[in-house]
Amino acid sequence: MSNKLKIGITQGDTNGIGWEVILKSMAGGHLAELFTPVIYGSNNAANYYLKGLNLEEPVRLTIVADAEHAQVGKVNLVECGDKNLSVTPGKPSKAGGEAAAAALRRAIDELKAGKIDALVTAPIDKEMIQSAEFQFTGHTEFLAKELDGEPMMIMTSELMRVGLVTIHVPVAEVASKLTKEAIVERIKQLNASMREDFGVVRPKVAVLALNPHAGDGGLLGKEEQEIIKPAIVEAYEEGLLAFGPFAADGFFASGQYKKYDAVLAMYHDQGLAPFKTLTPDGVNFTASLREVRTSPDHGVAYDIAGKGIADEQAMRNAIYEAIDIVRRRAEWQEWNKNPLEHFEREKGRDVSIKDLPEHDIND
Numbered sequence: 001m002s003n004k005l006k007i008g009i010t011q012g013d014t015n016g017i018g019w020e021v022i023l024k025s026m027a028g029g030h031l032a033e034l035f036t037p038v039i040y041g042s043n044n045a046a047n048y049y050l051k052g053l054n055l056e057e058p059v060r061l062t063i064v065a066d067a068e069h070a071q072v073g074k075v076n077l078v079e080c081g082d083k084n085l086s087v088t089p090g091k092p093s094k095a096g097g098e099a100a101a102a103a104l105r106r107a108i109d110e111l112k113a114g115k116i117d118a119l120v121t122a123p124i125d126k127e128m129i130q131s132a133e134f135q136f137t138g139h140t141e142f143l144a145k146e147l148d149g150e151p152m153m154i155m156t157s158e159l160m161r162v163g164l165v166t167i168h169v170p171v172a173e174v175a176s177k178l179t180k181e182a183i184v185e186r187i188k189q190l191n192a193s194m195r196e197d198f199g200v201v202r203p204k205v206a207v208l209a210l211n212p213h214a215g216d217g218g219l220l221g222k223e224e225q226e227i228i229k230p231a232i233v234e235a236y237e238e239g240l241l242a243f244g245p246f247a248a249d250g251f252f253a254s255g256q257y258k259k260y261d262a263v264l265a266m267y268h269d270q271g272l273a274p275f276k277t278l279t280p281d282g283v284n285f286t287a288s289l290r291e292v293r294t295s296p297d298h299g300v301a302y303d304i305a306g307k308g309i310a311d312e313q314a315m316r317n318a319i320y321e322a323i324d325i326v327r328r329r330a331e332w333q334e335w336n337k338n339p340l341e342h343f344e345r346e347k348g349r350d351v352s353i354k355d356l357p358e359h360d361i362n363d
Contacts (some may be wrong), residue, residue, distance in 0.1 A: 005117050006038060006067055006230075007322055008110060009043025010103040010257025011080075012122025013129070015096040016089050017310035019049040022122060024312035025319065026075050028057045035323055038076045038101040038116055040065045053308055054158065062215050067115035080106045086303045087213060090308025093139055097128030104139075108146050118292035118322040120316070123300045137168040139295065149289040152189045155272060155323065157279035161198070161262040162271040163190040163287070174267040175210065178223060183207070183231035183264075187242050190262050191235075193287040197325045197334045203261040206251065207232050207244035210266045214247045228266075252278070272297075281313040283321045292325050294318040 013020030022039060023046070025031060031125055039046075039061070046061055062074040070076040075172055081102030086095060104121065111119050121139055136142040143152045155162045165186045166177045187205055194203035207229060211221035218225055228245045235242040246256065248265070252274040265271025275282060275297070282297040296314030 003315050004072060005323065005326065006070055006115070007038045007319060008067065008107045008116035008119045008235075009039045009230055009319070010100070010107050010113075010119070010121045011039065011045065011091075012100050012103075013096045013125045013300045014042060014045040014085060014306060014311070015091055015093055016098045016123055017303060017305050018100075018122030019045055019302070020053065020305070020310045021312040022056060022060050022098075022320070023049055024310070024345060025316045026059045027055045029075075031316075031319065032073055034075075035319075036070050036076065038070045038078060038110075040063075040078050040080050040107040040110075042081055042083070042085045042099055042103075043077060044083060044085050045078050045087050049306075052306060057154065058336075067110045067257065070177060078106060078110075081116040090302045092125055092128050092302065094128060094131075096130065097125055100124045100130050101131065102135045104142070108143075112147065118326050120293070120315070120322050121293065121295045123296065123298060125300050129244060140167055141292070143286055143289060143293060147289045147291055150185075150189070150287055152186065152286045152287045152288045153283050154193060155275045156285050157275075157280075157282040157317075158200075159279045160257050160275065161194070162275045163262060163264050164266075164271050165264065167267065168177065168266050171267065171269075175221075175223060178266060178331075179211065179232045180227050180234065184230060184234050184332050186264055187235040187240055188230065188238075189288045190264055191240050191242075193285075194261050197285070197287060197328055198261075199328050199331070202259045204241045204243065204259070205262050205264055206246055206257065207242055207261040207264045208226055208248045208251065208266055208270060209245035209320070212247065212249075214245050248274070249256055268359070281311070281317055283314065283318045285325070286319060290327070292322055294322040294325070307323075 016026050061077040062071055063078045081099045085099055086312055110116050140151050153164045153167050166174055190205055191203055191352050196199040210223045215221045215224035224245050232242045232244055248270050284295040284297050288294040295320045298314055
C-alpha cells in the first residue's frame with residue numbers, strides 16, 4: 001500500500017479528546033509510512049495537547065496550505081478556523097464547536113475536490129457545533145447534504161457490522177419513520193456495502209424486530225407483521241440473503257449475530273448499545289456515498305479530556321478501516337470492470353460470481 005494515499009483527519013471539538021487520540025495515533029511516525037496524513041484543525045490546539053501528552057516520540061506537524069501540498073512521510077496540518085483559539089479541555093464551548101465545524105467544512109471541500117482519498121472525523125459535540133451555518137444533528141446528516149448518495153450509518157469491527165434504518169431520530173418517532181420501502185432500501189444498501197466496501201460476495205443480513213419479543217404475534221406491536229417481515233420477504237425474493245425479524249435482546253445475548261455478515265437495526269440505540277458493549281474500539285462508517293468517511297465510535301469524552309488517558313485505538317481503527325475500504329472499492333471496481341472476462345476464467349470450474357463461497361475476497 002502506497003503512503004501516497006492521502007487520508008484527511010478532522011480535529012473534532014477542540015475541548016474533547018479528538019486531538020489527543022489523533023496525536024497518539026500519529027506518534028512514532030509509523031502510520032505516516034502507510035499513508036499521508038492530512039489533519040484539518042487548529043495548530044494552537046495541536047500544540048496545547050502536544051505539550052500535555054509528553055509523548056516519547058513527539059509528533060512534528062508540517063503546516064501546508066492544502067492537501068495538494070501535503071508531504072509524503074510527514075504528518076501534515078491544514079490550519080482551519082481561529083488561529084488564536086482558546087482551548088478549555090472538558091468544558092463545552094461555542095468556540096470548540098466552531099473549530100470543529102471549520103475543520104469539517106474545509107476537509108469536505110478538499111474531499112469533494114479529490115485532494116484527499118478518504119476522511120476520518122474526530123468526535124464533535126452536536127450541541128456546541130450548532131450555528132446559523134451548521135444545523136445538522138451529526139456528521140451523517142451533514143454528509144448527506146454535502147456528498148452524493150443516501151448515507152447509511154454502519155458500525156463495524158472484527159466482531160460484527162451493524163447498519164441502521166433510522167439514525168438520529170427521537171425514539172418516539174422511530175415507528176412512524178419505518179416503512180416497508182425504507183427497510184428494503186436499507187437492506188439493499190447494507191448488502192451493497194458488504195460486497196463493495198467489505199468484500200463479502202454473498203452477504204447474509206439479519207434484520208432486527210422493532211418491538212420486544214418481535215411483537216409476540218401482534219400483542220406488543222404490529223410493525224413486525226405489517227412492515228418488517230414483508231420488507232424481508234421482498235428483499236429475499238429479489239435475491240438478497242435477508243433473514244428475520246429477530247428480537248434484539250436474544251439475538252445479541254445468544255451470540256446469533258456471529259452467524260451473519262451484517263445486522264440491520266431499526267433505530268440508533270438498538271444497534272449501537274450492543275455494538276459498543278461488545279466492541280468498544282469499533283468504527284462508524286458512512287456507507288452508500290461516493291466518498292469514504294469513517295470515525296471512531298466514541299464521543300468527545302469531556303470527562304477525560306486533557307488528562308492524557310484517552311485510548312487512541314478506535315481512532316487508529318477508523319484510519320485503518322478508511323484505508324481498507326478505499327482499497328476494497330478499487331478491487332471491486334476492477335473485478336466488475338469486465339464481469340464476462342471473470343466469468344470465462346471460472347468457466348472451467350462451472351461457477352460464476354453468484355456461486356462463489358461466502359468469504360472475504362481479500363482472504
